[in-house]
Each structure stands twice: as structure tokens, then as C-alpha cells.
Amino acid sequence: MANITWQKKITQTDGTAFSSANEAGAAVRLRNSNSAGANSSAYGTFSEKGLGYWYIDIAEADSGYFLVQTFTTATGTWADVAGLDPIQINVEKMLQLSGGTMSGDIAMGDKSVTGVDTITFTDVDGTIAGIANKNLVDKSAAETLSGNNTFSGNCTFSGTNTVTGATNFTADKLKINSIIMQPYIYITHSFGTYGRETEDVNSVIFISDDAWVVVGAQCITGTAETTGNSYIQLERLSGVEVADAGDDILTNNANLGFNVRATAGTVQTGTLNSSYVTLADGDRLGLVLSAAATQLTGFNITIKLKRV
DSSP states (O other): OOEEEEEEEOBOTTSOBOSTTTSTTOEEEEEEEOTTOOOOSEEEEOEEEETTEEEEEEETTOOEEEEEEEEOTTTOSOEEOTTOOOEEEOOOOOOOTTOOOOSSOOOOTTOOOOSOOOOOOSSTTOEETTEEGGGOOOTTSOOEEOSOEEEOSOOOOOSSOEEOSOEEEGGGOEEETTEEEOSEEEEEEEEOSOOOSHHHHOEEEEEOSSOEEEEEEEEEOSBOOOSSOOEEEEEEEOTTOOTTSSEEOBOHHHHTOEETTSOTTOOEEOOBOTTSOEEOTTOEEEEEESSOOSSOBOEEEEEEEEEO
């Protein structure tokens, strides 16, 4: 609590100091009052300083009007000091300018804190603007960012930076030295004037070295087949499975795959079976021709994969 010490010199009517040396049983007290001088309860008793000076401590939050009264053994009663009107004392709560320990929160009332040298936390979860201090980083030092972090807008990284955990970049694009780095790879396989027999087509076209997911597949023909019914299926091969023994990825044409009788020069877009699009390390992608074709030429398929 912040207190003030109020000191008052009291002089008797004959000009001598009011003190225990001059008056037997001399005492001084402070009573609560109002501006008109109507006193109520006693606030406290002054301590004698000497030579007529008396002092008392007044605590914060006890602001108001006060009356000063004196007592002597001769009078036997308390009496207001003559010529001294009720005094108003305002004691407002304040921070110590020389340091101290706060017992409660400080509300800044939309004001700023400036000129700070060091802020020390006692709790690692104590926050600044909602950020736990344990998560604050030094932007000028080499830092390690972990967990899930979202970067948007224009972000510039310089020096040595280490980023761990899941990191998402806007629209899945990361630009390094003006080159856009994408998480996709494209597998393209083509058949020219051959590719009409099943043994020409049925083969492995990709071996997975990590976890990948097929996110798209398209094909086109130079010359479409005109006789019979023949389809090309994209399949996932696991374990010791060989071509034509895996899981069908395309659901086009009642799960048969791309129709090689479709109009030549027209791109066909694959519809994917989500149950079979994910490849583990060692899985393969294979092509399977359902039946031999006699007119088909210029078949081209492009598969889009994303690392997961």
C-alpha cells in the first residue's frame, strides 16, 4: 500500500508550541469529516515529532476531508484546533518510480509502454499479444521453427534457416531464386506406331521411392481404334504383383479405364478411385491394355503425382 505522511505544527493561543512538554497529556488525533466540518469516526492518532510538530500516516484509498483535534489532561476532552478548517487530502494509487513488486494486474487503458529494456517472464506460457513467450523468436538470429506454420504474402528468408514439421505455402508453391518449386512430378509414357498388342503396353512405368499419391491422369491418341473394344487401365502394383494383377486406379468407362476408340486428338481426363491412388515406398504404377488394337497409334498418357 502506498501511504503518505502528513506532518502538522500546532501552536497554542498564547503562541507556544502544543506539545507534551508544554501541556500534560497532550495528544493529537485525526477524525473523518466532511467539507462542512461535521466529524464522524476517528481515523487515527498523530505521533509527536517535537517542538509542536505532529505526524500521521494516511493510507491510499482513504482520501477525503479530515479534522484535527487536540487533547490535554487539563481539558479532559477532544477539541477541534481553532482556526483550522477541515482539510481535504487526496491519496491516489500510484506505482513506485524506484521499483517494486506488483500485487495485481496493470490496465494501461489503451496507452503504450515505452522505453523498456528487458522483460522477464516467470511463466513460459505468459503471453505477449496472445503469443506464449516460449514461442517468441529472434528474427535476427538463426532460429528453428517447429510445428505447423502458415506463411502468406511475400516472405523473404535470408541467412541460415531451419524449418521442421509440416510447412504449408500458399497454393502449394515455393519460389527459390525466382524458380517455383512444386510438390508434383509428372510421368509421361508414349506409344508411337506400335502399342497395339498387350505385350507392347502392359508394363511398369513408375516405381515409388516414397509415399506418393496420384492426383491426375490424362491421355490422348493420334489415331483412334475403330474395331473391337479396347481400354487402357492405370493400376497400382504392390508386393510381387505384376502388370494386370494390381488395383485399378481409373473408374472411367465402368472401371475399364481410357477408351482407345475415343475421338483422336481429344484429351481424356481420368476419374480416380481414391482407394488406390496412394503409393507406398516400393509400389509401382502399371499400364494394362485390355485387348489388342489394330489401328491405334500415338497413344500418350501423363500422370500427375504428389509427395505426401
